[in-house]
Amino acid sequence: MSIEINKQKCVGCGKCRDVCPGTLIALDENKRAYIKYPRDCWGCTSCLKECPVQAIRFYLGADMGGTGSRMHTLKRGELLDWIIEFPDGGITTVTVDTKESNKY
């Protein structure tokens, strides 16, 4: 389980690097973010939520049953979309209202 960062999309703002609770993300010589220690990701998804251009995808490692799907987030006011892209091109979105409590 870890993340991948799309360097073409990355704008070099450094917000993902700043927020990572493990200090695992760095900026390369062109000021593009990359994950320096992919095996050390906790899977907290803090970086996804910080990224202003949706350049970061979260995935489950094959060792924990991952099948190649990728997840990212999109903020729409008080709504947070969690967008899952499946390997076959399918997409599913779960929308969380950040002002709504969990039911359980």
Added chain:
Amino acid sequence: MKTEKIRTDILIIGGGTAGCYAAVTAAENSDKNILICEKAHIKRSGCLAAGVNALNAYITEGRTPQDYVDYCMKDAAGIAREDLLLSLSERLNAVTERLEKEGLVILKDAKGKYVTRGNRNIKINGENIKPLLAGMAERQKNVRILNRVNIIDISVTGNRVNGAFGISIENDTFYVIEASAVLIATGGAAGLYRPNNPGFSRHKMWYCPFNTGAGYAMGIRHGAEMTTFEMRFIALRCKNTIAPTGTLAQGVGAKQVNALGEVYEQKYGLTTSERVYGTVNENVQGRGPCYLRTSGITEEQEQSLLKAYLNMAPSQTLHWAESGEMPSGHDVEIEGTEPYIVGGHTASGFWVDTDRATTIPGLYAAGDAAGGAPQKYVTGALAEGEIAALAMCRYLENGAAGKIPEEEIALRENEISGFLSNGDSPYTAEQLEEAMQTAMDSYAGGIGTNYRFSEKTLDEADRRIVQLQRLSDTLHAGDMQELMYIYELRERLTVCRTVIAHLKARQETRWHCFAENTDYPERDDVKWSVFVNSRFENGNTEIILRRVKTP
């Protein structure tokens, strides 16, 4: 590497749950200078990075703080401090209301009352709880925050704490921080044992993998009294994703069932350790895998679960979605995690008084670092941060300013430049970490032995850990981040030795799995209704047995 000296009244090591709240409390109740040193960035650092699903420690209507104390004492089979539990229980509701004022979403009924989950829990949207806490700390005028500064040790001379030493991961700086009072708010210790997913996903664990037992190690090194390290915490989690199970068990009433479909939880009991033990035992008896029976939940329940997990453990929602095995049609497989040392769940940690003062004058501990008060969870950690902060403010009224001797500074600089210039080790911190986890797994009751150990295996564990400590002296750091990894490894090794000594000292099995001693498989209330405490002195862990006070 340059050296920078800082002077502050209060130093808070770790800007997590307890640390942030302590900073806010001290700032609002005094004009003292407060410095938080955080090795990552306080916005999302520590246990609450992904969020939290519920507040598990709250005094619901009709209940009293003493009820909460009684519940904790029972779950810990009597090995906990009623005085500490009561002092935090009395503050649980006030800190909760404060968080709501700061913007935490808490579920309320039509009359405006919090909706409860069972007797002690309330329902929230906790995805943003850490940014909220961080924002509260950042807004205080007299709080300074140093992000990416990893404290490597405290300074103790003249029988008091005088401050701490830190390294900046970003700007090649060695910090010498003189402080009159120091709060250890570093969290507990993950990564001591081989984890559930030891390969690529090794950090997909229950507890924050960046909490390396730093605060415990600092206390141990300087001879602080520590308590109950043998009461390890093992969580019952969803297989693979290591996501929480409480949401399924308490939220939608899912029962623990074995592969034959039999509900087995009543057979073993419902305390935290009994739930894990039952699952281990069903597997040993050939009735695994074990599951939480979610099949048959409604479509609406399923949708709520998908959202709830996104607010605390997004891996589980992704797993459900990509495997196609949705919880309404498929039971969720469960397993026990590797053991952790974590004072917010069990009673491990610094031995403190009701002010959260440790046995070293000027040194305080709160949250997962403080022992004696299990089941404190998020709100209990906030309460302890508050208690410790108020006590530190009082301590400062009479306390002298901390002063770190020049010789000690020079010694530390030498130690650091040693790691930066070491050249001939074939090992890396990562290799030694894996060796440590293997040794603990095989010989100190890890997943590999179904959490069981004996005196003989513990001796072997200790021998290997001591050897790894020696090897860690020769490690080379290429940059400041690698230097931090060396210090983190050494912290874990220090904590491992204390865990081993405590496991060996308690000659009974009081908590299944948490401390499953095959030489002494029975619980012995006559002899072992005591705290196992320890002090590290001259290279040895001296065990101190203290009576549990009964009212």
